[in-house]
Amino acid sequence: MSLGTMTVARQQKKWRLSAATAVAEAIFAAFLVFAGPSWDATAADTLERVVVDPASGLAISGFDPVAYFSRGQAVRGRPELERRVGGVIWRFENEGNRAVFAEQPEIYGPQFGGYDPVAIGRDTSVAGHPQIWTIKGERLYLFYDEAARAEFLADPERIIERARQKWPSVAYMIPR
Incomplete structure (x- = not known):
């Protein structure tokens, strides 16, 4: 289903989920940059x-x-x-x-x-x-x-x- 055939409410919900996912991915990426490859769970x-x-x-x-x-x-x-x-x-x-x-x-x-x-x-x-x-x-x-x-x-x-x-x-x- 394309965005053109979705209701306005569904389009806004999909956009909010996409934005939340993007924020979560950015936070995880920042963690990897600052923790670096030497980060060790132990x-x-x-x-x-x-x-x-x-x-x-x-x-x-x-x-x-x-x-x-x-x-x-x-x-x-x-x-x-x-x-x-x-x-x-x-x-x-x-x-x-x-x-x-x-x-x-x-x-x-x-x-x-x-x-x-x-x-x-x-x-x-x-x-x-x-x-x-x-x-x-x-x-x-x-x-x-x-x-x-x-x-x-x-x-x-x-x-x-x-x-x-x-x-x-x-x-x-x-x-x-």
Whole structure:
């Protein structure tokens, strides 16, 4: 049926539905632009299941998560520069790193909470060591040992995808 043979009321209803659909599509498109391809539904859960040193209670053994990006090295944070995020205590090298992390912990926190993505892909949780790490796709990954890091670097996309698939079931088994 063409618009020419519809009643005025039906034409207005059809136009309102089309306009509503267009608005919804625009909102979804904006979400995709701002969230970007790196958006990950497991990001929130990643920060809820962070590797915590049982002796000190510190996330990733007190290493500054932002320093991996800003300095390209593992740097211990300072006790006077702590911040509680995601239910755990993080330490930082300086005020700037602490402020940046507070704004975007999902960006600077280690992926999979600091658990080794190679192990996660094998359905197990093994804490990564904060001095065995890499940055891939602007995200930080920690590894149990150099062999796991080398395996990751040989095919990071495959290992990341497998770990993302397995993470919900593996994370479920990690005590909070």
